[in-house]
Amino acid sequence: MSRYLSNSVSSRSFVGCVVLVLLVSSFVGCTTKAKFSENAVYILKQERDLNVEISPQQRRDIAEVLAGMFGTPDKPNVPKLGGIDIANVLDATQLHVASGPVSSDERGRARGLYREHCAHCHGVTGDGAGPTAAFLNPYPRDYRMGVFKFKSTPKAGKPTHEDLRDILANGIPGTAMPSFKVLPNNEIEALISYVRYLSIRGEVERELAYLTADLVEGERLLDVTGSREDRSEQAASIRETAARVVQKWVDAESQATPIEAPDPERDLVASIKHGRELFYGPIANCVKCHGDSALGDGQKTDYDDWTKELEPINEEALEQFLGLGNFVLPPRNIHPRNLRQGVYRGGRRPIDLYRRIHNGIDGTPMPATLVIGDDAAAGTKGLTKDDIWSLVDYVRNLPYESISLPPVIEQGYQRERL
Amino acid sequence: MRIVFALGLLVVSLLSGSFGYAAEWGDLKLTFVYDGTAPVATSISVNKDPQYCGPFGLVDEQLVVNKENGGIANVIAYIYTRTGPKPAVHPDYAATANAKVVLDNKKCRFEPHVALLRTSQTLVLKNTDAVGHNTNYSTFSNPPQNILIPSSGQVEKKLTLAERLPAKVACNIHPWMTAWLVVQDTPYAAVSNKNGELVIKNLPVGKWTFQFWQESGGYVASVKQDGKATEWKRGRVEITIEPGMNDLGEIKYKP
Numbered sequence: 023m024s025r026y027l028s029n030s031v032s033s034r035s036f037v038g039c040v041v042l043v044l045l046v047s048s049f050v051g052c053t054t055k056a057k058f059s060e061n062a063v064y065i066l067k068q069e070r071d072l073n074v075e076i077s078p079q080q081r082r083d084i085a086e087v088l089a090g091m092f093g094t095p096d097k098p099n100v101p102k103l104g105g106i107d108i109a110n111v112l113d114a115t116q117l118h119v120a121s122g123p124v125s126s127d128e129r130g131r132a133r134g135l136y137r138e139h140c141a142h143c144h145g146v147t148g149d150g151a152g153p154t155a156a157f158l159n160p161y162p163r164d165y166r167m168g169v170f171k172f173k174s175t176p177k178a179g180k181p182t183h184e185d186l187r188d189i190l191a192n193g194i195p196g197t198a199m200p201s202f203k204v205l206p207n208n209e210i211e212a213l214i215s216y217v218r219y220l221s222i223r224g225e226v227e228r229e230l231a232y233l234t235a236d237l238v239e240g241e242r243l244l245d246v247t248g249s250r251e252d253r254s255e256q257a258a259s260i261r262e263t264a265a266r267v268v269q270k271w272v273d274a275e276s277q278a279t280p281i282e283a284p285d286p287e288r289d290l291v292a293s294i295k296h297g298r299e300l301f302y303g304p305i306a307n308c309v310k311c312h313g314d315s316a317l318g319d320g321q322k323t324d325y326d327d328w329t330k331e332l333e334p335i336n337e338e339a340l341e342q343f344l345g346l347g348n349f350v351l352p353p354r355n356i357h358p359r360n361l362r363q364g365v366y367r368g369g370r371r372p373i374d375l376y377r378r379i380h381n382g383i384d385g386t387p388m389p390a391t392l393v394i395g396d397d398a399a400a401g402t403k404g405l406t407k408d409d410i411w412s413l414v415d416y417v418r419n420l421p422y423e424s425i426s427l428p429p430v431i432e433q434g435y436q437r438e439r440l
Numbered sequence: 441m442r443i444v445f446a447l448g449l450l451v452v453s454l455l456s457g458s459f460g461y462a463a464e465w466g467d468l469k470l471t472f473v474y475d476g477t478a479p480v481a482t483s484i485s486v487n488k489d490p491q492y493c494g495p496f497g498l499v500d501e502q503l504v505v506n507k508e509n510g511g512i513a514n515v516i517a518y519i520y521t522r523t524g525p526k527p528a529v530h531p532d533y534a535a536t537a538n539a540k541v542v543l544d545n546k547k548c549r550f551e552p553h554v555a556l557l558r559t560s561q562t563l564v565l566k567n568t569d570a571v572g573h574n575t576n577y578s579t580f581s582n583p584p585q586n587i588l589i590p591s592s593g594q595v596e597k598k599l600t601l602a603e604r605l606p607a608k609v610a611c612n613i614h615p616w617m618t619a620w621l622v623v624q625d626t627p628y629a630a631v632s633n634k635n636g637e638l639v640i641k642n643l644p645v646g647k648w649t650f651q652f653w654q655e656s657g658g659y660v661a662s663v664k665q666d667g668k669a670t671e672w673k674r675g676r677v678e679i680t681i682e683p684g685m686n687d688l689g690e691i692k693y694k695p
Contacts, residue, residue: 072605073658074674178583232580236522236604238673305590307572310488310613321488324612327578382586387612389574389588392595397587399564402594 056095056123056137058147060085061166062346064228067331068235070339076234083243084230087260092223095137095146096122098216103265111271112222113215119208120216135209136216139202148220150328151349158198161351164328165217166224168267169385172368174278176381177390180271182278186214188369196365218271225267233263281376284411296409297416305403306413311358311387316420318360326356327385356386364421375414465530465642466681468650468688472512472636475664475694478505484616486548489571493548498616501553502656503695504634511636512693514554515660516606516622518629519643520651520676526626530642533627540564540596543609543619545573545589550609550619554631557623559600566594573614577621579607586612599623606653620655643681651675657695664692 065076093099098117100108118127124134137146143162145152150164163170172189173181181189190210193201202210234243242248244256300306301316313320325334333339334353344350359367368374368383382390391405398404405413481499504513519527537560544551545567557563565575567589576586581601589595603623611617622629632638640650652660652675659675666689679686 071658072674073661177585232604236674238676304570304572305593307574307588307590307613310572321613324615382588384586387574387576387586389576389586389612391588392590392593397595399566399594399596402566403590403592 056146058088058092058095058223059145059149059349061149061224061227061231063331063343063350064166065231066343066346068231070333070342072235074235076231080234080237080243084227084234087230087244088223088227091226091260091264092219098219101261101264103261103268106265106268107272108268111268112219113211116212116215117219120212132209135205135212139205140213143198144220145349148217148224149349151351154198156348156351159354160197160326160356161328161354162198164224165221166227167328167385168221168225168228168270169327171383171385172374172378173274173384174377175274176277176279177384179277180274182274183214186217190214192369194367195370196363196367222264222267222271226264229263229267230260233259279377279381281373281380282407284372284408284414288411290415293412293415294419297412297414297419300405300409300413301416306391306405306409308413312361313358315425316361318358320358321387322355322357324356324387325353326387329353329356358388361417361420362423362425364418372411372414372418375417376410379410379413379417464645464683466645466683466686468640468643468679468681468686470517470632470638470688471690472515472632472638473690473692474505474510474512474636475692478507478510479503486616488614489548492569492571493614496547496549498547498549500616501549501618503654504553506634506636509635511632511634512654513632513634513636514620514655515632515636515638515693516554516620516629516653517631517638517640517650518622518624519626519640520649521626522604524649527628527648528644529627530644532642536627537561542566543575543621545569545575545611545617548614549617550611552619552631554606554620554622555609556629556631557599557621558627559602559623559625563597563599563621564594565589565597567591573611573617575609576612577607577609579603579621579623580605582623601625606655618655645681645683647678647680649676649678652677654693654695657693660693660695662693665689667692 060081065081068074069076091099091101098121100112100114100117102108119131119133120135122133122137124138127133142152142154143158144150144165145155148165150162152162155162168180170181170185172194173179173185175182175185187210189199190202190213192203193199202213205213230243237243242256244260245252248256301308301312309320311321312318332343332350332353340353344352364370366375366378368378378388380391380393382388391410392398392403393410394404394406481504484498484500486494486498501514505511506513521527537558540562541555541557542564543555543566546569548569548571555563565587567573570591572588572590574586574588578584579599581603582599585597587595601623602625603621606620606622609619609621622631628640628643630638630640652672654660659672661672661675663670663672679688
């Protein structure tokens with residue numbers, strides 16, 4: 023508990039708050055000053071990658087720029103970025119409702135939805151390191167990288183509004199992420215807005231750290247003491263950076279991968295058989311990670327992209343990262359899905375599985391496929407859309423397939439047994 | 441909006457004269473030599489597709505030092521123009537402005553280990569191996585990709601924005617596989633060969649800043665030039681290019 027508080031609430035104001043609660047015996051109206059924490063991991067990563075040092079002054083500059091643009095956990099701000107319709111992505115009223123301590127405002131509206139429902143896992147800053155996080159596997163999402171797994175857009179695309187709705191409505195089966203179906207629609211909307219807010223803020227923070235790492239000594243991200251001209255140039259470049267991040271969320275709404283339904287009359291038995299050959303064969307290569315029996319044991323030493331930032335296979339680096347504080351969660355390997363269990367984190371509908379196989383799963387080793395007639399270069403190898411539907415049919419059938427079926431042997435060379 | 445911006449750029453670049461041809465051009469050459477006894481390459485334990493990948497005698501490529509002459513391969517250099525004008529482009533580069541740059545999955549490694557790409561060029565990801573690979577690149581400015589490339593598969597990608605730093609390329613199926621993708625909006629980038637020699641050809645004469653980077657050390661910041669220890673802050677150094685060959689000689693470096 024203490025760790026959660028130190029992460030989110032400055033301890034002095036917390037003590038003050040407890041005193042206040044004791045005095046008036048009501049939590050309502052008790053304003054704790056919650057704080058966003060710095061992305062110390064990413065700053066250290068910049069320093070290590072580039073063999074440079076980011077000074078305390080430079081770190082304060084980043085924090086100040088962020089506070090100016092995005093406000094605080096109690097008083098979020100929607101930055102004005104000019105030329106971009108940010109209101110479509112971030113709604114100030116919704117942010118107000120989702121933010122702040124759990125309470126109700128002057129008009130009796132519930133406030134603090136995020137801290138009530140999400141922060142104990144995802145953290146006040148959205149760093150995925152709330153007080154319960156360390157006990158979960160997989161860890162809760164750190165939104166700040168701007169990467170999401172289960173969505174309808176291709177690699178590097180943000181989730182659409184509908185994707186986030188689906189996640190909140192259904193949760194992520196097989197993980198700790200619960201369903202919030204019981205919440206009223208307006209509260210779900212407020213939470214979607216707030217997830218975007220934390221993600222955009224977090225990604226802008228990363229961009230600022232990235233820019234900062236490139237500055238030479240004495241140069242500043244935003245130099246309040248500099249000439250007016252310099253300052254407005256610096257501010258413009260910061261706004262441009264932020265606008266690029268926001269634009270990706272705007273673009274996502276029209277980026278969902280178009281999907282043609284499979285032929286409903288297709289011979290399902292033949293399609294499953296074809297899918298099985300592809301799964302174990304050299305064109306689709308699923309077997310390489312998901313394993314000879316699709317138990318998810320073909321590749322168990324890899325890490326997801328969040329964990330890779332900690333350089334988990336470099337002992338010296340890892341120790342340095344873990345030494346930053348207990349908000350850095352110890353690395354765990356990511357395992358390919360055990361496809362015999364029939365539990366699909368991104369949804370169990372055929373269209374969900376089609377999306378996962380077609381687009382891959384962002385932030386994880388699971389790759390997108392090359393599609394003939396689409397992105398595969400003419401005359402080269404790839405999968406057809408029908409092939410992908412066959413893979414979907416096969417994956418959906420896998421939980422019912424006998425595990426003792428003889429493995430398919432690839433042509434050309436013998437697969438190693440693990 | 442875009443067009444207005446492009447026009448603006450055009451005007452700016454016309455004013456700053458960078459569209460005109462510089463009268464004279466020069467080549468830059470440096471030779472990176474390991475400062476100390478050359479470390480031996482560590483071989484990789486091939487735990488995936490051992491029948492196929494095992495026989496290739498794969499070694500770790502983070503730091504490749506030539507046994508004979510101490511030359512360091514794969515040091516990357518590019519002209520640094522975050523501030524200041526863009527350099528004029530020598531007409532010889534026009535021929536390759538729209539070329540295809542291939543990054544192949546070959547013999548269970550990436551070939552080349554460092555791929556140099558201009559924003560006007562096209563990146564071709566392919567797999568000439570008999571086994572499947574995935575090519576997973578983590579660019580910062582351009583959208584990252586992670587694509588399963590079957591044996592004999594091929595895909596083309598445009599990366600339209602310059603990357604500040606070389607971007608890492610990995611294959612998750614074969615965890616030892618790594619490459620680096622350098623994406624620049626000028627043709628003035630190069631990578632050192634197996635003798636540590638790095639040449640950037642046909643630079644417009646004048647003073648330019650160059651940035652140097654190496655996989656295992658990040659920015660090449662502490663070097664010895666003519667036996668004297670020198671600090672290249674953020675891997676950057678200003679060099680005056682004169683007509684003809686500008687050979688800076690041996691640069692001793694230890695990442």
